[in-house]
Amino acid sequence: MAKFVYRMQNILNIKYKLENQAKSEYAMANGILNQEQLKLEAIYDDINKCEEKIRELNSGEFNILEMRKCGEAVEYKKNQAELQKIVIERAQKRVERAREKLKEVMIERKTHEKLKEKAYDEFLEELSAQEDKEIDELVSFQFANRDEESNNET
Numbered sequence: 001m002a003k004f005v006y007r008m009q010n011i012l013n014i015k016y017k018l019e020n021q022a023k024s025e026y027a028m029a030n031g032i033l034n035q036e037q038l039k040l041e042a043i044y045d046d047i048n049k050c051e052e053k054i055r056e057l058n059s060g061e062f063n064i065l066e067m068r069k070c071g072e073a074v075e076y077k078k079n080q081a082e083l084q085k086i087v088i089e090r091a092q093k094r095v096e097r098a099r100e101k102l103k104e105v106m107i108e109r110k111t112h113e114k115l116k117e118k119a120y121d122e123f124l125e126e127l128s129a130q131e132d133k134e135i136d137e138l139v140s141f142q143f144a145n146r147d148e149e150s151n152n153e154t
Contacts (some may be wrong), residue, residue, distance in 0.1 A: 002130075004123045006039040006116050015109040022105045026098040040084045047077045 006012070050073045057067050 001123055002123075002127055004120055008112065008115065012109070015105070015112050019102070019105045022098070022102040026095070026102045029091070029098040031094045033088065033095050035083065036088045036091045040081060040088060043077055043081045043084055047074055047081070050074045050077065081107045109132050115132060 027092055050070045054067060054074070057070070082121045
């Protein structure tokens with residue numbers, strides 16, 4: 001039996017490698033985004049702690065120096081939070097670009113897989129046609145031999 005060889009298999013292999021690379025890039029970009037979001041959450045936690053300390057100072061001893069220090073810390077952390085939001089937006093854009101690239105690479109890979117399937121189906125059809133031809137030739141040969149034998153017997 002003939003063996004199926006896809007003549008563009010090396011291109012399909014490259015598409016698999018490109019897809020794996022795009023998946024890695026997407027995962028990395030997603031991981032960076034998650035890290036940046038965790039940093040923002042930590043900043044918000046710090047803001048909440050400072051605001052809680054200010055509330056405690058308001059209800060207890062009135063220490064202006066400590067309140068000013070906490071107020072400045074809150075303002076500083078709010079500025080950090082705004083900067084972190086910008087970093088997160090950039091990370092989200094990188095994730096989106098990586099997602100789009102992955103989507104494109106997957107479409108290309110699927111296209112080449114379909115081409116391979118089509119080539120395999122054509123191969124099977126050709127193989128079947130060849131087998132049918134060989135069977136027809138065998139039957140014709142056997143039929144011709146029978147006719148010859150019956151002609152020789154008479």
